[in-house]
Amino acid sequence: xxxxxxxxxxxxxxxxxxxxxxxxxxxxxxxxxxxxxxxxxxxxxxxxxxxxxxxxxxxxxxxxxxxxxxxxxxxxxxxxxxxxxxxxxxxxxxxxxxxxxxxxxxxxxxxxxxxxxxxxxxxxxxxxxxxxxxxxxxxxxxxxxxxxxxxxxxxxxxxxxxxxxxxxxxxxxxxxxxxxxxxxxxxxxxxxxxxxxxxxxxxxxxxxxxxxxxxxxxxxxxxxxxxxxxxxxxxxxxxxxxxxxxxxxxxxxxxxxxxxxxxxxxxxxxxxxxxxxxxxxxxxxxxxxxxxxxxxxxxxxxxxxxxxxxxxxxxxxxxxxxxxxxxxxxxxxxxxxxxxxxxxxxxxxxxxxxxxxxxxxxxxxxxxxx
Amino acid sequence: xxxxxxxxxxxxxxxxxxxxxxxxxxxxxxxxxxxxxxxxxxxxxxxxxxxxxxxxxxxxxxxxxxxxxxxxxxxxxxxxxxxxxxxxxxxxxxxxxxxxxxxxxxxxxxxxxxxxxxxxxxxxxxxxxxxxxxxxxxxxxxxxxxxxxxxxxxxxxxxxxxxxxxxxxxxxxxxxxxxxxxxxxxxxxxxxxxxxxxxxxxxxxxxxxxxxxxxxxxxxxxxxxxxxxxxxxxxxxxxxxxxxxxxxxxxxxxxxxxxxxxxxxxxxxxxxxxxxxxxxxxxxxxxxxxxxxxxxxxxxxxxxxxxxxxxxxxxxxxxxxxxxxxxxxxxxxxxxxxxxxxxxxxxxxxxxxxxxxxxxxxxxxxxxxxxxxxxxxxxxxxxxxxxx
Amino acid sequence: xxxxxxxxxxxxxxxxxxxxxxxxxxxxxxxxxxxxxxxxxxxxxxxxxxxxxxxxxxxxxxxxxxxxxxxxxxxxxxxxxxxxxxxxxxxxxxxxxxxxxxxxxxxxxxxxxxxxxxxxxxxxxxxxxx
Numbered sequence: 011x012x013x014x015x016x017x018x019x020x021x022x023x024x025x026x027x028x029x030x031x032x033x034x035x036x037x038x039x040x041x042x043x044x045x046x047x048x049x050x051x052x053x054x055x056x057x058x059x060x061x062x063x064x065x066x067x068x069x070x071x072x073x074x075x076x077x078x079x080x081x082x083x084x085x086x087x088x089x090x091x092x093x094x095x096x097x098x099x100x101x102x103x104x105x106x107x108x109x110x111x112x113x114x115x116x117x118x119x120x121x122x123x124x125x126x127x128x129x130x131x132x133x134x135x136x137x138x139x140x141x142x143x144x145x146x147x148x149x150x151x152x153x154x155x156x157x158x159x160x161x162x163x164x165x166x167x168x169x170x171x172x173x174x175x176x177x178x179x180x181x182x183x184x185x186x187x188x189x190x191x192x193x194x195x196x197x198x199x200x201x202x203x204x205x206x207x208x209x210x211x212x213x214x215x216x217x218x219x220x221x222x223x224x225x226x227x228x229x230x231x232x233x234x235x236x237x238x239x240x241x242x243x244x245x246x247x248x249x250x251x252x253x254x255x256x257x258x259x260x261x262x263x264x265x266x267x268x269x270x271x272x273x274x275x276x277x278x279x280x281x282x283x284x285x286x287x288x289x290x291x292x293x294x295x296x297x298x299x300x301x302x303x304x305x306x307x308x309x310x311x312x313x314x315x316x317x318x319x320x321x322x323x324x325x326x327x328x329x330x331x332x333x334x335x336x337x338x339x340x341x342x343x344x345x346x347x348x349x350x351x352x353x354x355x356x357x358x359x360x361x362x363x364x365x366x367x368x369x370x371x372x373x374x375x376x377x378x379x380x
Numbered sequence: 381x382x383x384x385x386x387x388x389x390x391x392x393x394x395x396x397x398x399x400x401x402x403x404x405x406x407x408x409x410x411x412x413x414x415x416x417x418x419x420x421x422x423x424x425x426x427x428x429x430x431x432x433x434x435x436x437x438x439x440x441x442x443x444x445x446x447x448x449x450x451x452x453x454x455x456x457x458x459x460x461x462x463x464x465x466x467x468x469x470x471x472x473x474x475x476x477x478x479x480x481x482x483x484x485x486x487x488x489x490x491x492x493x494x495x496x497x498x499x500x501x502x503x504x505x506x507x508x509x510x511x512x513x514x515x516x517x518x519x520x521x522x523x524x525x526x527x528x529x530x531x532x533x534x535x536x537x538x539x540x541x542x543x544x545x546x547x548x549x550x551x552x553x554x555x556x557x558x559x560x561x562x563x564x565x566x567x568x569x570x571x572x573x574x575x576x577x578x579x580x581x582x583x584x585x586x587x588x589x590x591x592x593x594x595x596x597x598x599x600x601x602x603x604x605x606x607x608x609x610x611x612x613x614x615x616x617x618x619x620x621x622x623x624x625x626x627x628x629x630x631x632x633x634x635x636x637x638x639x640x641x642x643x644x645x646x647x648x649x650x651x652x653x654x655x656x657x658x659x660x661x662x663x664x665x666x667x668x669x670x671x672x673x674x675x676x677x678x679x680x681x682x683x684x685x686x687x688x689x690x691x692x693x694x695x696x697x698x699x700x701x702x703x704x705x706x707x708x709x710x711x712x713x714x715x716x717x718x719x720x721x722x723x724x725x726x727x728x729x730x731x732x733x734x735x736x737x738x739x740x741x742x743x744x745x746x747x748x749x750x751x752x753x754x755x756x757x758x759x760x761x762x763x764x765x766x767x768x
Numbered sequence: 769x770x771x772x773x774x775x776x777x778x779x780x781x782x783x784x785x786x787x788x789x790x791x792x793x794x795x796x797x798x799x800x801x802x803x804x805x806x807x808x809x810x811x812x813x814x815x816x817x818x819x820x821x822x823x824x825x826x827x828x829x830x831x832x833x834x835x836x837x838x839x840x841x842x843x844x845x846x847x848x849x850x851x852x853x854x855x856x857x858x859x860x861x862x863x864x865x866x867x868x869x870x871x872x873x874x875x876x877x878x879x880x881x882x883x884x885x886x887x888x889x890x891x892x893x894x895x896x897x898x
Binding site: 157159166167363368 | 494497498500501503504505507508509511512514515516518519522523540724726728729732733735736738739740742743746747749750751753754
């Protein structure tokens with residue numbers, strides 16, 4: 011029984027879970043507040059969850075782990091920056107719609123001003139989704155041509171799109187004074203604060219203060235849950251099952267009349283959109299939009315999380331996402347605090363590198379179709 | 381006909397794009413010819429060895445060895461030790477190689493075993509392995525050195541007493557190989573000046589009247605690189621080299637003809653890792669400073685980008701590709717920031733462009749290779765079915 | 769059977785010799801390539817009073833002038849070096865020239881107390897400062 015469990019979970023996962031458990035047990039003895047740790051873990055879970063969720067469609071459709079997540083993140087960054095740049099215009103349009111169409115009459119000036127922040131957040135997502143869809147579509151077409159090498163190419167598609175956008179962030183005609191460099195009057199800053207726009211909009215929505223150290227970010231968790239449910243439902247629609255069929259046996263899927271390439275493209279588009287939404291959720295909690303090289307390595311934690319949760323290179327579920335994100339973010343929050351109080355040094359960076367890449371390595375060296 | 385044209389374009393697209401970019405960027409940058417030649421010669425000496433270390437795994441069909449950073453890390457550990465002990469000059473360099481070799485061999489064997497478990501996914505696996513070992517390396521260098529591993533030189537350690545500093549000066553071995561046989565190429569005037577300053581122990585290799593100034597030639601480094609090239613040419617003809625090429629063609633056939641496939645693949649990676657270790661030591665003796673936590677990262681990315689720019693693909697790379705690549709890649713490296721500055725008024729753009737091109741070119745080469753392979757596979761399947 | 773065993777033994781012996789040779793090479797490189805800091809100290813040492821002025825050159829390199837209570841440092845590579853000290857009397861003329869080859873072996877940095885060195889004492893090498 012135990013042997014079977016170990017075999018199915020895999021040694022690395024058990025070691026890492028035991029390590030996390032050890033950290034949680036050790037925490038009170040070394041003077042780390044368990045509530046603070048739990049609070050941080052929960053917040054980071056909500057921040058990163060959707061980006062981990064973005065792995066599911068591509069893994070299920072047999073496109074492998076989406077190392078090209080930065081592409082989706084870029085779409086999200088475009089949405090986020092545009093929502094700030096066009097903030098006043100968007101609000102004006104909404105008021106105009108409110109006066110023009112009767113059924114939108116609730117969009118009064120007062121309403122729009124009062125809900126300025128949620129509208130800003132929603133507009134970021136609404137702008138980001140079509141951009142992500144277009145980018146994802148091209149990305150999907152590309153991946154269809156390179157079957158078998160998706161992961162390596164995805165990595166470099168991610169890298170080159172990030173470095174391409176570095177040039178674009180400098181040249182795009184953004185004007186908003188909080189976003190561009192003050193002295194030059196153009197070129198976006200490396201980090202842009204979302205304060206006054208949609209800072210912690212999900213974190214603070216319906217938040218429950220348990221005590222002074224623990225504040226449950228209910229809004230963000232609900233947002234994650236809703237997204238997860240949407241993905242879950244999608245995977246059970248006709249398209250979703252066809253997609254899984256393509257992943258588990260492409261020859262069989264082709265024979266039964268499924269358009270393999272189309273399914274794969276859909277999965278990539280979906281993954282890219284989720285990546286875009288994911289980064290916006292991340293930013294509203296983090297407080298800053300990180301441009302330039304910011305999204306560069308963001309795929310690796312997401313990939314590591316889902317693998318840690320029990321996914322393999324060609325099979326992933328929502329449960330894998332939840333468990334994996336919780337474990338991974340738990341380790342990231344617990345190691346610095348516990349190690350700091352024990353050894354007076356922060357080893358978290360090294361542990362993050364070893365855990366996340368060790369996990370990916372473990373998954374890559376498994377037999378694919380056992 | 382069209383297919384043939386497509387093949388030629390696909391095989392040479394990358395170098396062609398680069399020649400085109402350089403043709404625009406060189407005049408824009410406004411650098412003089414002698415400056416460019418000097419910089420290029422320095423960079424050929426600095427980088428070629430690292431890039432050459434990639435050739436053997438490609439021969440064995442294992443793709444681009446992103447795991448070469450393992451060798452680079454081994455080399456850096458060797459350098460850290462000789463810095464601590466204060467061993468300088470050529471003996472210092474050789475000692476660093478000697479210390480790095482066993483580490484590189486162990487890492488190479490480990491890498492080979494991992495890659496044998498991930499056949500068909502070697503590149504992404506070796507890439508992630510690089511990150512993983514980077515974590516271990518950081519653990520060793522940042523926490524164990526000065527604590528478990530004795531490091532006595534306080535200038536090497538962080539102020540807290542253990543862990544190596546971010547930047548380590550390699551003054552003791554800086555340029556020792558490059559300047560072992562000091563040689564210049566110079567114009568008439570430049571030669572006089574140069575010999576006046578540097579005295580009689582500099583050899584004047586070539587006198588070109590039209591050249592202004594003098595160009596230093598790292599002759600000893602070039603000799604080492606030439607020896608390495610000769611080694612690769614010889615190695616291809618040995619039994620082991622032939623086995624590797626056979627495995628690169630078809631693993632199944634090789635196995636049935638009695639070649640120990642897995643073992644040979646491990647040997648290929650070990651050779652590559654050890655050579656990358658030496659390459660990194662040569663690279664760093666030219667640079668003169670070791671960025672303890674970044675130097676190896678860049679080594680892998682830049683070497684692979686350069687090789688691909690030289691027209692190599694994932695399955696086929698020659699010595700010529702290495703040198704064409706290093707020249708084209710570094711030409712762009714030198715001129716891009718200046719060209720960006722003169723064109724748009726911002727050097728940062730050129731800098732980003734350079735990074736974009738490095739990554740973009742790797743992406744492009746990988747895509748072209750996978751695309752071509754899939755088309756061939758498709759064609760093979762069609763011909764098996766019997767329809768044209 | 770026996771021959772096969774011998775062959776096996778021979779193989780390991782060869783490997784052992786190779787490894788030993790490489791280690792020996794490493795030690796030799798360490799020996800000949802090590803850089804040493806030679807501190808030159810012109811300070812009263814026991815019965816030897818600080819010298820009025822002493823000019824020191826190492827391996828026939830550049831000469832350093834040391835007044836009383838002055839200290840300087842030179843770097844040498846390799847285990848052996850030659851030190852030449854010219855001691856001046858109070859009239860400003862060379863009163864004594866001493867040349868000596870010192871073998872450092874595997875030690876790293878040393879300090880030479882010049883009054884003791886010039887006075888012909890045996891124990892002129894003192895621990896180097898941190």
